Amino acid sequence: MMETSQQRQGGIAVKMLDLKKQHSRIRKELDEAIAGVVDSCRFINGPQVGQFAASLAAYTGARYAVPVGNGTDALQIALMALGLNPGDEVIVPAFTYIASAEVIALLGLTPVMVDVDYDSFNTTADNIQRAITRSTKAIIPVHLFGQSCPMESILEVAREHRLHVIEDNAQSIAARYTFSDGTVRQTGTMGTFGCISFFPTKNLGCMGDGGIIISDDQTKAQRAKLIASHGQSTKYYHDIVGCNSRLDTLQAAILSVKLRYLDECTAHRQSAAAIYDEGLRGVKGITTPKRMKYSTHVFHQYTLKVAGGQRDGLRQFLSDNGVESMVYYPRPLQRQQAFRGIARYGDNLEVSEQLCGEVLSIPMHPELTAEEQNYVVEKIKEYASTHL
Numbered sequence: 140m141m142e143t144s145q146q147r148q149g150g151i152a153v154k155m156l157d158l159k160k161q162h163s164r165i166r167k168e169l170d171e172a173i174a175g176v177v178d179s180c181r182f183i184n185g186p187q188v189g190q191f192a193a194s195l196a197a198y199t200g201a202r203y204a205v206p207v208g209n210g211t212d213a214l215q216i217a218l219m220a221l222g223l224n225p226g227d228e229v230i231v232p233a234f235t236y237i238a239s240a241e242v243i244a245l246l247g248l249t250p251v252m253v254d255v256d257y258d259s260f261n262t263t264a265d266n267i268q269r270a271i272t273r274s275t276k277a278i279i280p281v282h283l284f285g286q287s288c289p290m291e292s293i294l295e296v297a298r299e300h301r302l303h304v305i306e307d308n309a310q311s312i313a314a315r316y317t318f319s320d321g322t323v324r325q326t327g328t329m330g331t332f333g334c335i336s337f338f339p340t341k342n343l344g345c346m347g348d349g350g351i352i353i354s355d356d357q358t359k360a361q362r363a364k365l366i367a368s369h370g371q372s373t374k375y376y377h378d379i380v381g382c383n384s385r386l387d388t389l390q391a392a393i394l395s396v397k398l399r400y401l402d403e404c405t406a407h408r409q410s411a412a413a414i415y416d417e418g419l420r421g422v423k424g425i426t427t428p429k430r431m432k433y434s435t436h437v438f439h440q441y442t443l444k445v446a447g448g449q450r451d452g453l454r455q456f457l458s459d460n461g462v463e464s465m466v467y468y469p470r471p472l473q474r475q476q477a478f479r480g481i482a483r484y485g486d487n488l489e490v491s492e493q494l495c496g497e498v499l500s501i502p503m504h505p506e507l508t509a510e511e512q513n514y515v516v517e518k519i520k521e522y523a524s525t526h527l
């Protein structure tokens with residue numbers, strides 16, 4: 140507290156996230172977990188890896204968890220475990236991080252980009268349905284910014300067309316989806332596979348790279364596990380072509396500590412979101428994130444839409460006033476050079492295009508103070524009153 144007010148005298152700075160502050164609260168536990176691994180020297184596949192995988196599976200409600208090197212590997216290995224063939228099509232939203240689609244292309248499959256819903260930022264069953272052809276084999280719905288995709292209708296389309304579903308749950312660990320019959324499931328546990336990233340800035344982040352694949356399908360989970368370890372069933376006996384993707388023992392030990400605080404951190408994000416909602420209600424030209432009825436929101440990002448072509452202007456104004464912000468994402472996948480000649484594009488991707496010009500994510504993390512938030516709100520209002 141003291142430190143914060145001292146910093147303020149030299150000008151206010153509000154950061155997108157504050158890992159230092161987050162770690163300082165649990166530093167003793169983290170240090171002990173790290174020291175335990177250093178003392179054991181079991182840096183690869185130490186007992187902490189299995190322990191963490193079991194805790195994470197229990198936390199999400201999934202039966203199996205396969206730890207891997209990062210969230211992108213999780214997606215790639217999940218796709219590999221489906222046993223698709225070159226030329227098979229995989230549907231993915233055009234408004235997402237590159238990793239969701241990159242892995243499809245990397246495996247010689249065809250990414251098919253579909254549009255998203257303007258309110259939720261997520262793709263819909265209708266958009267997916269329209270892009271399905273005889274070659275379509277799988278869908279990768281992405282639970283963007285902390286909220287679930289409309290999974291009931293997506294799963295229905297998948298069932299109807301016999302498509303696999305791999306949930307890209309890099310951003311939405313702990314979000315809960317409610318089906319129309321009242322059943323509640325965590326994101327990542329509704330498709331064949333759920334893929335989670337532990338990149339340091341994610342809601343559950345480690346101190347380097349990390350990821351995990353979750354599944355209820357024993358055969359497919361075993362196949363993913365085999366692929367992640369060189370397709371090796373017994374030492375030096377390789378059944379299939381795999382790769383090398385592991386969660387370090389150190390990262391697993393760190394994640395076990397941080398998982399214990401995930402619910403508390405999520406609750407803090409949600410209260411911070413409520414403060415922004417209240418402060419920014421009715422501000423002309425600013426749209427706050429919509430909560431969908433079927434999902435809880437874990438606020439990986441708090442993403443505004445800024446009208447009138449003023450997004451970059453607002454971002455500059457905030458920056459001049461010491462407030463960080465980020466554009467996730469400035470360019471939709473259909474305009475990424477990397478996919479030219481490889482991808483197929485859905486009929487209409489205009490929402491993705493529009494969002495890339497309007498979105499602005501403002502500081503959101505569990506350590507954010509009401510004082511910092513009020514300052515951010517005040518600055519946004521100041522800009523809006525003259526420019527929007």
Ligand SMILES: *Cc1c(COP(=O)(O)O)cnc(C)c1O
Nearest residue numbers: 209210211236238239309336338
């Ligand atoms: C972060 C992220 C990934 C990739 O995770 P890494 O651990 O960085 O490889 C994939 N998809 C989405 C939507 C992400 O935000």
